[in-house]
Ligand SMILES: NC(=O)C1=CN([C@@H]2O[C@H](COP(=O)(O)OP(=O)(O)OC[C@H]3O[C@@H](n4cnc5c(N)ncnc54)[C@H](OP(=O)(O)O)[C@@H]3O)[C@@H](O)[C@H]2O)C=CC1
Ligand SMILES: N[C@@H](CC=O)C(=O)O
């Protein structure tokens with residue numbers, strides 16, 4: 195039975211839960227003796243093991259306690275390589291939201307390491323980085339990349355679109371609610387009654403529940419939805435090169451007040467948001483007067499080549515108003531085969547447990 199080495203970069207909210215699931219899977223009959231954790235790091239320290247493997251369940255606490263060696267970020271590729279002492283297949287699991295780690299994927303793949311990640315950065319930034327990743331993953335000896343959790347967390351969105359395209363279906367339009375955070379916020383904030391808690395208090399709740407990006411401004415400014423739309427667009431042959439600057443090329447409605455746009459600390463951002471509750475109250479009132487609710491949606495219109503992330507109003511009896519709860523995502527695939535009724539995928543689209551499940555399902559696919 196061959197062994198799969200696993201190197202984990204990032205043991206935050208999602209990374210820690212992934213390690214818990216790895217401990218569970220490693221202990222089950224399914225894969226006993228086949229998965230070996232050889233590396234786990236946060237942004238400052240790394241734990242390494244070259245023979246028996248690390249205990250996944252204790253890594254995050256050990257790093258929090260200051261165990262492990264100090265890591266300079268530029269040393270990451272060398273450190274990983276020197277950790278991998280045998281010829282077993284090695285997968286790097288990137289649980290950060292780091293642009294730097296994302297920029298290393300082409301090199302990792304070229305060296306034959308597989309990459310699994312919920313980090314959207316590599317697939318939604320410049321077209322050059324994306325092309326480098328695709329190129330490196332096509333080498334005969336190159337690694338594979340799997341990124342199901344980048345869109346809809348554990349929901350099968352990437353796999354579904356890949357299967358539709360690979361089987362020769364023609365995608366006409368993809369639309370839906372693609373942000374768990376913005377879904378939660380507007381499901382709670384903008385109900386048909388048009389009243390309820392303040393906007394800022396619901397944003398704080400979404401953060402506590404683990405739905406937001408490390409900086410919640412990245413959800414509210416529409417960038418997270420635009421990144422997901424970029425990832426999906428690039429999987430559709432006719433839109434492959436349509437967004438040269440990635441998410442920056444998407445038409446975006448930002449919900450971040452101008453005065454908070456340059457706040458780099460997530461804590462400060464959330465602390466100052468109540469100053470702008472009255473502005474959001476106006477939006478809620480307007481929608482209520484029209485008998486509508488607010489929902490933040492993403493659209494990819496393949497024929498018109500329009501990709502947009504926007505705040506829209508929907509009638510109170512629309513599916514986006516009645517059928518979404520919590521952090522639900524809902525994504526409709528309109529295709530030549532799925533027409534006139536689209537294929538719909540719906541369910542929790544954010545949170546550590548469901549995101550880690552998507553990463554783990556990618557790992558099990560590799561096995
Ligand atoms: N939360 C969710 O529902 C979902 C999240 N995701 C994605 O999952 C990823 C992780 O999110 P989350 O767990 O909430 O983030 P956290 O901020 O909780 O954790 C990030 C982890 O990455 C580490 N890290 C950051 N930069 C580097 C670096 N350059 N090198 C090594 N380690 C680094 C951090 O270390 P330190 O603690 O030292 O800073 C920390 O351990 C993100 O890309 C996010 O977009 C995707 C789908 C859903
Ligand atoms: N912050 C994101 C997490 C998943 O990608 C979201 O709210 O959807």
Ligand code: NA
Nearest residue numbers: 342345347349
């Ligand atoms: Na997914």
